[in-house]
Amino acid sequence: MTIKILNASAIRHLHSGQVIVDILAIVKELLENSLDAHATSIDLVFMNNGLEFVQIKDNGEGIEEGDRLCVAKRHYTSKLSEFHDLEVIQSYGFRGEALNSICVVSDKVVITTKTKTDPIAKQYDVNKEGTISNEKVANTIASSGTIVTLYKPFYNLPVRRQLAQKNATSTMKKVQELLTKYALAHPNVRFACTQSTNAGGRKPSNNTWIKPITETIETSVSILFGPRLADMTERFIETDEEDPILTVDVVLPKKNSDPSIVLKGPENVFFYCNQRPINYVKSELKDIVSNIRVRYKDAIGLNVDNNQKLPFIYLDIQIPPSEYDVNVEPDKTTVLFHKKDRIYNIVKKILDEIYPTKMEKFFNK
Ligand SMILES: Nc1ncnc2c1ncn2[C@@H]1O[C@H](COP(=O)(O)OP(=O)(O)OP(=O)(O)O)[C@@H](O)[C@H]1O
Numbered sequence: 468m469t470i471k472i473l474n475a476s477a478i479r480h481l482h483s484g485q486v487i488v489d490i491l492a493i494v495k496e497l498l499e500n501s502l503d504a505h506a507t508s509i510d511l512v513f514m515n516n517g518l519e520f521v522q523i524k525d526n527g528e529g530i531e532e533g534d535r536l537c538v539a540k541r542h543y544t545s546k547l548s549e550f551h552d553l554e555v556i557q558s559y560g561f562r563g564e565a566l567n568s569i570c571v572v573s574d575k576v577v578i579t580t581k582t583k584t585d586p587i588a589k590q591y592d593v594n595k596e597g598t599i600s601n602e603k604v605a606n607t608i609a610s611s612g613t614i615v616t617l618y619k620p621f622y623n624l625p626v627r628r629q630l631a632q633k634n635a636t637s638t639m640k641k642v643q644e645l646l647t648k649y650a651l652a653h654p655n656v657r658f659a660c661t662q663s664t665n666a667g668g669r670k671p672s673n674n675t676w677i678k679p680i681t682e683t684i685e686t687s688v689s690i691l692f693g694p695r696l697a698d699m700t701e702r703f704i705e706t707d708e709e710d711p712i713l714t715v716d717v718v719l720p721k722k723n724s725d726p727s728i729v730l731k732g733p734e735n736v737f738f739y740c741n742q743r744p745i746n747y748v749k750s751e752l753k754d755i756v757s758n759i760r761v762r763y764k765d766a767i768g769l770n771v772d773n774n775q776k777l778p779f780i781y782l783d784i785q786i787p788p789s790e791y792d793v794n795v796e797p798d799k800t801t802v803l804f805h806k807k808d809r810i811y812n813i814v815k816k817i818l819d820e821i822y823p824t825k826m827e828k829f830f831n832k
């Protein structure tokens with residue numbers, strides 16, 4: 468067998484496959500780019516479950532004219548210049564590959580952008596290599612922001628495309644769950660999602676979901692999950708006394724809440740690090756989730772073993788980026804913490820407050 472170098476196009480396809488595995492991954496990357504651009508309003512549109520096109524419009528900072536040539540080039544990023552910058556950056560993105568990978572797997576990508584100082588927005592076509600062309604003026608952005616539209620995702624990867632078609636409905640459900648995760652962690656951002664269909668020449672039908680800007684996470688809980696659940700939960704923010712750089716912010720069921728409302732299974736667990744959704748199942752902190760389950764059920768007198776369901780959990784670990792590593796998996800949803808015992812301790816303190824054990828109740832009398 469001879470060893471030879473892969474051609475550039477094959478390399479691009481192989482790379483893109485790691486990040487952009489499905490429409491859900493595309494949405495995640497686009498959402499994160501909009502949040503990194505400090506958008507306070509994000510609109511997503513899916514035509515035919517995203518199989519026709521996916522569009523995201525934000526009111527973020529927009530892309531400077533001088534940066535547009537390399538916006539979708541692989542390894543071009545405005546967020547990181549040295550590897551060590553990872554210790555200080557707060558942005559979701561840092562690899563400079565998401566947009567490029569999206570271009571590789573889409574039939575066509577169109578980017579429209581405007582900064583506050585630009586007199587008018589400009590629209591660009593972006594090809595597979597991430598090269599922009601065909602610049603024209605557009606009046607689709609009033610102040611500042613960016614619109615990214617990608618057509619026919621995975622059209623050039625038949626197996627992925629077939630899978631995307633087969634899983635279209637379940638993917639849209641997952642998109643909704645993903646949006647909920649980001650919407651919950653960002654009270655100050657309005658999120659909207661429209662699903663449209665235009666099949667068979669029939670009149671297009673639209674279905675829109677909106678999370679408005681809210682004052683607090685508690686209000687977001689009420690809007691996203693209903694006032695009944697919101698009434699049965701409480702927020703707690705605890706900062707480590709010895710090491711004030713670590714804060715844990717939680718919304719958890721009250722100790723007298725109705726389990727039929729707060730116990731909904733794994734889909735109601737929202738685990739974050741600095742507002743980045745993290746996969747608690749893969750995370751080294753998954754014990755925290757099972758601890759909360761046990762303490763809550765203990766507090767309300769439910770048999771822990773007979774009921775594996777999880778209560779509603781919102782938990783955000785706020786800690787400087789130098790205290791953890793997010794560059795672990797392609798999708799950045801796994802985080803390795805340097806001082807996980809500190810996090811366990813602080814969560815335990817919160818749980819002792821919300822769900823006092825019999826001994827604690829006795830001593831507090
Ligand atoms: N919605 C947006 N608004 C403003 N700038 C954007 C937007 N989307 C992308 N950009 C710019 O394009 C660059 C490339 O985006 P891309 O998502 O490919 O990489 P990244 O976010 O830097 O890193 P990662 O690959 O980890 O997401 C960003 O660094 C940012 O400067």
Ligand SMILES: [Mg+2]
Nearest residue numbers: 496500560565
């Ligand atoms: Mg990005």
